Amino acid sequence: MLTDPDIQLMLNFKEGDQRAFQLLFDKYKKQVINFCFRYCGHQAVAEELAQETFLRVYKAAPRYRPEARFSTWLFKIATNVCLNEIRRPIYRARLDSIDQAPDEDHAANPELSMDPEQSRPDALLEAHQNQILIRQAMGRLPKEQRTALLLRVTEGFSYGEIGQQINRSESHVKTLIYRGRQRLKKLLGAYWRKNDH
């Protein structure tokens, strides 16, 4: 933990070095936006949530104490911000309206469009539909399972770190992740069968 260079950057920011915060922001912004996007399924909302996450980091600087890796702390904040969002009544309505691809100015993975197979109109449509299906399925996972699964699968945190982030024991995290995978598989039944051929 003490060898984490991001901790030193955060401590420098705490001492008034604005450039250190800028470096942390630039390093993590894309990762936090994508975490929020996978969590809530809406890109505009995801950007708002990512900004709120970094604002909380900014405000928390005077009280910052390095008790874990910087990224563990950052994603704990991002998780809390996302949890607040999904508690809002508007969230359910948004979830039901997930039927759009990312905006044009939010470039999707360019590698997908480079793939000749993916460039065919029917393949593009199918890929687009699959993306919607996965986002909807993710949105329908219970919040703790979704949190643990995303922190593990997309962010690569250990069970111990996830336990710190969501205030649960390691064994509870292990169960959450397993159940999340099982449930996601069930929710994606149609996609699953189609891709088995």
Add this chain to the structure above:
Amino acid sequence: MTIDPCKDETLLSALMDDELLPEQKAAIRQHMETCPVCRQRFEALQQTDAMINGMEPLEPSADFNRNFWSKVADLENRATKRSWLRVLLTGWRPVLASGMAAGIAAVILIYTGQGKGPNPEEVFIAQNMDLLQNYDVIDHLDMLEQWDAIETMKEPS
């Protein structure tokens, strides 16, 4: 402790996440070589992760940075205003404190009657201190009480 993923499927998930001890990992892998059910479950879990990782990543929008730094600027402005207010309040604090202390003292004096001026009896005592210190007079206080009557008596000629 036996390692049996047929009975505890969370072990397969934990194996994927590299959260098991080396001997546990070895035992599960050995088990999967002879158990097609567990092997299939393990592959299914791997496919689920592949789907999650297959979600298209977003690039931050063109105005993401500008919006964020504008929020930071707002935050700093609010903080500056708050600190000015704090300076004003803390600068006036001694004046406010002494004013309040004076007010409280005045209220206490009024309610305890200390501010009404001297008691007439006390004034009388102070003015006649010489008389009161004359023990002859004190010894004949009963005579003083009848002073009016005595004064009207005529001295024998």
